Amino acid sequence: MLQNHNIFRMALFFILNEERRARKIQRSRLRDYANPFELPEQEFFHNYRMNKPMALYLCRELEGALAPRQRHGLPVHIKVLVAIKFMAGGSYQREIGQDHNLCVAQRTASKYIGQVVAAINRSLKPKWISFPGTERERRDVAAAFQEIYGLPDLLGTIDCTHVSIFPPPRPRGLQFINRKGKHTLNVQLIADVNCRLLHVNAQYPGRVHDQFIFNHSVVKNELRRLYDLRIGSYYLLGDSGYGLEPWLMTPVLNAAPGSAEERYTAWHCQVRNIIERTNGYLKGSLRCLGLDRSLHYSPEKSCRLIYACCTIYNIMKHFRVEMDEPLEEPVQQHRPEPVPQAALYQAALNKRNQLIFTYFN
Structure with missing residues (x-):
């Protein structure tokens, strides 16, 4: 009986192997034609x-x-x-x-x-995703923003977006659960005036705050270096989930109607819409990152796939590939993390007030 069973298993293995081999040959022939x-x-x-x-x-x-x-x-x-x-x-x-x-x-x-x-x-x-690292590159990016939106020294708009992933095993998987209870990676994006990605950071779990990601990013280190060396007066635009810093301008919350602060905040929202549209184009054109999808990979492999998708997105922009936008993501209001240095906060407040006084009065 055992011998017959072994013979049956060998015959089944042979048949399956032959079927697999036949399918492989068929696929090869189809590809050739x-x-x-x-x-x-x-x-x-x-x-x-x-x-x-x-x-x-x-x-x-x-x-x-x-x-x-x-x-x-x-x-x-x-x-x-x-x-x-x-x-x-x-x-x-x-x-x-x-x-x-x-x-x-x-x-x-x-x-x-x-x-x-x-x-x-x-x-x-x-080649395709790089934050401006030379003065000429910084001036080119800032000039493109100023031509359309009127203010100088703006290097980009920043925000984070969540990409769903397959739940990692516990206890590690707990850190990937975001505020909505989904397992995600929290991906930081920075875009220029043409919705082209200048920087992507996909290394952090969904539980991590946007401000924390920015605090530990190479972009903040670069902007801090420019600020300390008094090279230009460059800054990014971010929503109220970020703390106000000399290199990161945020909106004025609860601005008085008709005031210069309200006009500044309206301008801020208009310009910051760039990063929201960029995120929409990215997830609409690279649908494996979309709202209704989930990457069935480990966090590390998902991170690598996100970087590749963002690179392909910028190449699509270059070759003028038609892009789709998905349904808008719900806006999440985060409580900003406090800026630890009071002197820096005061310098940032002075800078924002100077922008408001100069361009919105």
């Missing part, structure tokens, strides 16, 4: 959420990292399209692989999504 770049432009965009020039740019830039190491390895363009389709569509990996132009198994899709994400973060992220 299909060329995604021969699709009409509109169909290509519908399938992969980007235009052909952007896809060709990604394939060219990532070829060194993604070129097949073996004769039967998948070509670079298949790996890139699988990864971007997953990021932009937010579907499951099995559904991505069932695209007749790609034809890859779920395990293969998972493998190459990881490879493409790593290649994007290594090769493209430093």
Whole structure:
């Protein structure tokens, strides 16, 4: 009886292995006959959420990292399209692989999504997401804001957004539960006047306060350095969840109707809408980050995927890819953390008052 059972198991294993081998050959043949770049432009965009020039740019830039190491390895363009389709569509990996132009198994899709994400973060992220580090770059960003919104020295708008992730095991998982009871990463974004991302920090759990993330960011260190060395008078705009600092201007709460403070706050809200729209475009175009999605990965892998998505978002902006906005996220009002140094707070208050007196009286 035992011998018959073993024979049955071996026969079943052989049959399943042959079926797997046959599917692999079939997928390979389908890929050989299909060329995604021969699709009409509109169909290509519908399938992969980007235009052909952007896809060709990604394939060219990532070829060194993604070129097949073996004769039967998948070509670079298949790996890139699988990864971007997953990021932009937010579907499951099995559904991505069932695209007749790609034809890859779920395990293969998972493998190459990881490879493409790593290649994007290594090769493209430093080129496409960078906070202005030279005086010329700072002047260019500030001049673009001033041309449209009238005030000088503004380097960007800042806010945080939550991206849902699969619940990590306890007790560690508790720190990822945000104010709404969901497991998330709290992602800091800074955008310029054209809704282009200048900085992304996706390393913190959902329970962490926005101000804490900013306090420990390289951007605050850079702005503090410029302030201490008296290089310009640069600042960011943030909502009332942040504390007022010389390099971070916040709205005036409960400003008197018709006052200069109310006009300043109205201007502040208008300009700060840039970061809200940026977040909307990001989650609407890279739908794996969307409100109705959850990244089924560890926090570390989710963090890497968020960085790659933000890089792709900036590249989409460059190639003028049409973007979608999701439903607006509900505005969360946070109690600002106190600024520890009274002297800095007074300097920030003086700076804000000077802006109000000069431009809104």
